[in-house]
Amino acid sequence: xxxxxxxxxxxxxxxxxxxxxxxxxxxxxxxxxxxxxxxxxxxxxxxxxxxxxxxxxxxxxxxxxxxxxxxxxxxxxxxxxxxxxxxxxxxxxxxxxxxxxxxxxxxxxxxxxxxxxxxxxxxxxxxxxxxxxxxxxxxxxxxxxxxxxxxxxxxxxxxxxxxxxxxxxxxxxxxxxxxxxxxxxxxxxxxxxxxxxxxxxxxxxxxxxxxxxxxxxxxxxxxxxxxxxxxxxxxxxxxxxxxxxxxxxxxxxxxxxxxxxxxxxxxxxxxxxxxxxxxxxxxxxxxxxxxxxxxxxxxxxxxxxxxxxxxxxxxxxxxxxxxxxxxxxxxxxxxx
Numbered sequence: 001x002x003x004x005x006x007x008x009x010x011x012x013x014x015x016x017x018x019x020x021x022x023x024x025x026x027x028x029x030x031x032x033x034x035x036x037x038x039x040x041x042x043x044x045x046x047x048x049x050x051x052x053x054x055x056x057x058x059x060x061x062x063x064x065x066x067x068x069x070x071x072x073x074x075x076x077x078x079x080x081x082x083x084x085x086x087x088x089x090x091x092x093x094x095x096x097x098x099x100x101x102x103x104x105x106x107x108x109x110x111x112x113x114x115x116x117x118x119x120x121x122x123x124x125x126x127x128x129x130x131x132x133x134x135x136x137x138x139x140x141x142x143x144x145x146x147x148x149x150x151x152x153x154x155x156x157x158x159x160x161x162x163x164x165x166x167x168x169x170x171x172x173x174x175x176x177x178x179x180x181x182x183x184x185x186x187x188x189x190x191x192x193x194x195x196x197x198x199x200x201x202x203x204x205x206x207x208x209x210x211x212x213x214x215x216x217x218x219x220x221x222x223x224x225x226x227x228x229x230x231x232x233x234x235x236x237x238x239x240x241x242x243x244x245x246x247x248x249x250x251x252x253x254x255x256x257x258x259x260x261x262x263x264x265x266x267x268x269x270x271x272x273x274x275x276x277x278x279x280x281x282x283x284x285x286x287x288x289x290x291x292x293x294x295x296x297x298x299x300x301x302x303x304x305x306x307x308x309x310x311x312x313x314x315x316x317x318x319x320x321x322x323x324x325x326x327x328x329x330x331x332x333x334x335x336x
Contacts, residue, residue, distance in 0.1 A: 019037060117134070187323075188214075
C-alpha cells in the first residue's frame with residue numbers, strides 16, 4: 001500500500017513529499033521503501049538541483065510512476081496477493097491499467113464523485129431506433145445513496161480493542177470513468193460504511209479488478225489492513241524520528257529516511273523477540289525467521305488463512321484476465 005503523508009498546516013510552508021511502500025503480513029507490517037517526489041519546477045532548474053545535490057540522472061516522474069518503480073523493484077522479493085492504496089492512486093485510470101498489465105490484484109480507494117456505470121442495472125427501454133441505450137454514468141456516492149437497506153451486508157473483519165470490528169459493505173460490477181477516461185474493463189465497485197459516534201455513516205469507495213469468486217469478506221480484510229500503513233508511519237515517527245529532520249539536500253533526506261526505516265525495523269524485531277516465550281537470546285533476529293508462507297502480501301494480507309475453509313486466492317487473483325464489459329453484464333446477476 002502506498003500513501004504520501006498528509007498534514008494540514010493551516011498555512012503555506014516548504015516541505016518534502018515522500019511516497020512510502022509498506023508490506024503487511026499476517027504477523028507484522030513495516031515500511032520497505034521510499035521515494036522523494038521531485039516537482040516539475042525543481043526538475044527543470046539546473047542551479048536549484050545542483051544546490052540541493054540532486055543527481056543528474058534524476059528526472060521528473062509523477063507519483064504514480066515512482067510508485068510503480070517501487071513495486072517493480074520490491075514486488076518480486078515480497079510474495080503478495082494485493083496492492084492497496086488511497087484515492088490518489090485509485091482515481092488514476094492509467095495507474096490501474098499499469099497494475100493490470102503487471103497481473104497485480106488491486107483494491108484502490110476512489111473519490112466519492114467518481115463516475116460509474118452500474119453493469120448490474122437494467123438498461124433503459126429501447127425505442128426500436130438507433131443504438132440501444134445503456135445505464136448512464138452516475139457519481140459513486142449517488143449510486144450508494146439510492147441503495148435499499150437490504151443491499152448492505154454486515155461483515156465481522158477481526159477482533160478490535162472494543163470488541164469485534166464490524167463493517168457494512170455493498171458492491172456491484174461497474175464501468176468507471178476517472179480522469180476523463182472510461183475504463184474498457186469491468187471492475188468491482190465496493191463501498192464500505194461505518195457508523196460514527198454522532199450517528200452518521202462514513203463511506204469509503206473502492207475499485208478492484210479481483211476475480212468474480214472473491215468473497216466480500218476478503219475485500220473487508222484488505223480494506224481494514226490499509227490502516228497498518230498509518231501504524232507504520234506513526235511507529236517510525238514516534239520511535240525512530242522519521243519526520244524529525246531539517247535537511248536541504250537530496251542525499252541528506254535519503255540518509256535520514258534510510259536510517260529511520262532501519263531503526264524502526266530493528267526495534268520491531270526486538271519487540272517481537274521480547275514477546276516470544278523462547279526468544280533465543282543467543283540467536284540473532286533474522287529476516288528468514290520472520291518470513292511467512294507464500295500467502296504473505298505486499299501492502300495487505302489475504303487474511304483468514306488460519307480458517308480451515310480458507311483457500312488462498314493468490315494464484316487466482318494474480319494473473320487473472322481483465323473482465324470484459326459484456327461478460328460482466330452477463331454474469332453479474334448470477335454473482336449475487
